[in-house]
Amino acid sequence: MPMESVEVLYAADRLRRVAVRTPLLTSTVIDDLAGRRVMVKAENLQCTGSFKFRGAYNALASMDQADRDAGVIGASSGNHAQALALAARLHGTQATVVIPDDAPAVKRQAVEALGARIITYDRRQVRRDALVRETAHREQLTIVSSSDHRDIIAGAGTAAWEMLEEVRDLAAILIPVGGGGLAAGTALAARHLNPRIQVIGVEPATANDTHRSLVAGRRLPISPPDTIADGLAHTVPAALPFEIMQKLLSDVVTVPERAIADAMARLWRHYRTTAEPSGAVALAGLLRIKHRLPNGPVGVILSGGNVDWGRFRGLVDRAMKGRNANATVLH
């Protein structure tokens, strides 16, 4: 049964009073730069610091109760891990998160602090998905994918749903594309509420698996990409999101690494907010293709803000060089 936009509406109902209805940020400096009104949906202010909480919570809320009570399992060292851990805690059940043994200790700690159990593995010796499947089978746990499930996609789509509830006449909406769950959910939500809207995915130029796959008309794997946008370093689009993106996405554009750091600096300077590299990609894409967008206001999803201070400082520092790093105007 193909996914329908009403699934996003149901997800929005489940998330009401649980997820943060994140604000829309604006800046006349960026509006001038983009030649139009720009609304930034601040999912870095979502629970656990990224949009991933929407999907994880919706997946657990939609699950058969006995399955949920038996526990869930997922693989991620990043935002999906924290999202799953909190969603499980809120549902009074246990999450198990599979993390490579060379992941930063602080990421493990963040997940453990939310009450999840951690399983580590050696990336050179063990295939992650097989480990997840075997553990799930042995311990009777339900797998919660980070992108490739309709409840994850529907949950992710609630960010755009909220945005369009407030500003129906957006000419376009731009989202970062990793596994494709956010892009697919956004397309379902946005095209339902405004059939003429352009839904545009943005990828790092080095992690262009979705762009290549859409051009080819089938899911084409790429080599493991090297990008500062670690949340988007996928090698192939997930199956169900890809199907939806093929139908509903207007375009996928790519941005160089430097434009991503530049967008992080702009988000800090003009919106006073903190984006992780993956979270800044959609703004980078907007600034790249502003000349070929239809007239009218556009929405940008700032997907997450989980970045440590040292990394943030380094990337923004570099981006500020060569520009007037001291200007403080925001209006």
Added chain:
Amino acid sequence: MPMESVEVLYAADRLRRVAVRTPLLTSTVIDDLAGRRVMVKAENLQCTGSFKFRGAYNALASMDQADRDAGVIGASSGNHAQALALAARLHGTQATVVIPDDAPAVKRQAVEALGARIITYDRRQVRRDALVRETAHREQLTIVSSSDHRDIIAGAGTAAWEMLEEVRDLAAILIPVGGGGLAAGTALAARHLNPRIQVIGVEPATANDTHRSLVAGRRLPISPPDTIADGLAHTVPAALPFEIMQKLLSDVVTVPERAIADAMARLWRHYRTTAEPSGAVALAGLLRIKHRLPNGPVGVILSGGNVDWGRFRGLVDRAMKGRNANATVLH
């Protein structure tokens, strides 16, 4: 005629659709630290990056139209200057801003970019207030004070008004105290909507003019203070705010410089947001007196976010030292 809380309500009506209804930010990490629910009113996301826009816009909107059309004048190198410039532009009139000639060029540029005229003066030779008065008289301009006027106070109070509309049962609300306009407006608004609320001002320990004045029962000047919270470096509370603070403020507490930088780092890390030093003072105060607050949720006003990257980086860097600078958990 003493000020009444209804003036804040009128101001809120004038600001609807003009000012940003700024979001309330939350963090379970800070909630745990404070032992209660904490709501941060993000006035750093207000137009021109600080709450000052509320007062400036309200003052111009309340003015006799002929006076407004003849032009307004104010003295400030900081947030009031930008606020006045934008408020004038939105009302289709001209703002003149009096700025010391040694103020950072970027602050001048920010004000000029908003269309205001700048008059500079030598701080060692010229008394600022006299210069403002003479210029106003000569050019038939209306003076818009940064704190000492009922329309400024009423406008500033709309931030707390919005906050209490959303969360009526706050046990306390904490605000930074400079000239006292924000504290006075907050007290008027908050005590009207919730008579039992504690309204607590926070000052840098080195800029404790209001604390000393309230203890003495009269406005006592101090020497020009040395604090990173430049927006709060006042030498004496303004007259009308002081009168209101005497009646309605529950307490004024002071915080050391180090606690201010620490609060900036916490706001970045746990709320992913950017506070200027003055903007972080109320959170610093909360963490200092958390043990002696009444039970229940508290509100904190993050008053502004106008800080350049080099300064922000330096202060947060120092605050992060000695702590785990890499933790990324936010839930």
